[in-house]
Amino acid sequence: MSKAGEKDYLRKLGEAGQRHAFDKPFSDPHCGMYLIHLGNIMGLLPPAPARILDLGVGTGWTSAFLSRAGYEVVGVDISDDMIALARRNAERYEAVSLDFVISDYETLRFSKEFDAAVFYDSLHHAIDEKEALACAFRALKVGGILVCHEPAQGHADAVESVKAREQYGITERDMPPQRIVEVGTTVGFSSHELYSHSWKPVRVGPLIGASAVCSRYWERLMSFFGAGSEAKKDYFRRNMVVLRK
Numbered sequence: 001m002s003k004a005g006e007k008d009y010l011r012k013l014g015e016a017g018q019r020h021a022f023d024k025p026f027s028d029p030h031c032g033m034y035l036i037h038l039g040n041i042m043g044l045l046p047p048a049p050a051r052i053l054d055l056g057v058g059t060g061w062t063s064a065f066l067s068r069a070g071y072e073v074v075g076v077d078i079s080d081d082m083i084a085l086a087r088r089n090a091e092r093y094e095a096v097s098l099d100f101v102i103s104d105y106e107t108l109r110f111s112k113e114f115d116a117a118v119f120y121d122s123l124h125h126a127i128d129e130k131e132a133l134a135c136a137f138r139a140l141k142v143g144g145i146l147v148c149h150e151p152a153q154g155h156a157d158a159v160e161s162v163k164a165r166e167q168y169g170i171t172e173r174d175m176p177p178q179r180i181v182e183v184g185t186t187v188g189f190s191s192h193e194l195y196s197h198s199w200k201p202v203r204v205g206p207l208i209g210a211s212a213v214c215s216r217y218w219e220r221l222m223s224f225f226g227a228g229s230e231a232k233k234d235y236f237r238r239n240m241v242v243l244r245k
Contacts, residue, residue: 003078003104005169006125010081012168021059022085037149038062041118042069044147044195044242049097050115053139055105055132056122060086067095074114078104105132110139119148124155124175133180134187137245146189146243150175180241189243196239 010018020027025034045052048070054063055076063075063086075098077083083100090098101108105126117136126132136146153176155161161172181192195203 003127006171007079007081009168009170010079010085018085021082022089024059024061038065038120040195040240041120041147041149042066044145044240045071045116045118046145051113053110053114053117053136055117055119055136056125057086057100058082058122060089060100061093062118062120063098063100064089064093064095067098068093072097073099074110075100076103076105076108078102105135108135108139110135112138112141114139115141115144117144117146119146119150121149121151123148123150123180124173125171126173127171129173129175129179130183130187133184133189133243137184137188137243140245142245144245146184146245148175148180148241148243149239150180150241152176152239177239177241180243184241184243189245191244193242193244194239195242 010021013021025031028034049072051072051074052066053074053076054066057063057075057077059082060075060077063073067073067090073095075083075086077086077100080102083102086100089095090100105123106128117139119132119136123129123132133146140146151174153174155172155174164170164172177194181194184192192206193203194206
């Protein structure tokens with residue numbers, strides 16, 4: 001898909017959709033999961049006031065929350081409409097030490113400026129994940145980390161993903177841990193760790209030999225929450241990958 005769909009996505013949502021996007025995560029039925037997973041990501045970050053690059057922020061709630069937690073944050077999104085709402089969210093949440101940049105991932109020009117970077121459900125929208133990961137790598141200081149929370153195999157074919165591509169023209173791709181680690185290694189990251197979802201991060205990797213463990217965690221989560229929609233099942237297939245520079 002082209003980047004035009006990502007840039008125009010908010011406009012195509014209409015008034016109700018834009019209001020929902022602006023009020024995320026609280027406007028969403030999965031608000032609790034979003035907050036838990038952001039908390040898990042924060043548990044992997046270096047202590048505040050570390051400098052964080054938040055990639056693909058949409059309306060900016062993650063950036064605002066990180067800023068309120070004491071981090072120095074730069075949020076990035078390709079859509080100027082999204083960034084306009086993100087700036088409003090920053091004001092609403094009284095977030096300080098927070099800036100926003102309108103850019104795609106692939107052409108970012110930061111160099112050794114950040115202690116950590118985050119792709120929270122956003123790398124799978126990239127047309128070229130290699131360039132996106134390479135730009136994140138360049139943006140990190142030596143010893144910095146990249147935390148990726150992304151949908152695994154099967155996401156691209158989920159009903160909701162197909163609808164999003166057809167209706168809004170946005171990119172929806174599988175982004176399993178294996179792919180992130182493979183590409184991340186080629187662009188220079190020196191090591192990786194794989195974490196499952198829990199009430200706090202639980203290490204289940206490195207990647208080799210981790211698939212069976214991840215599967216068991218997923219089965220336990222599904223039995224706890226019960227069978228649900230394909231979107232919910234896809235959400236629980238997501239893992240967190242940490243790449244270290």
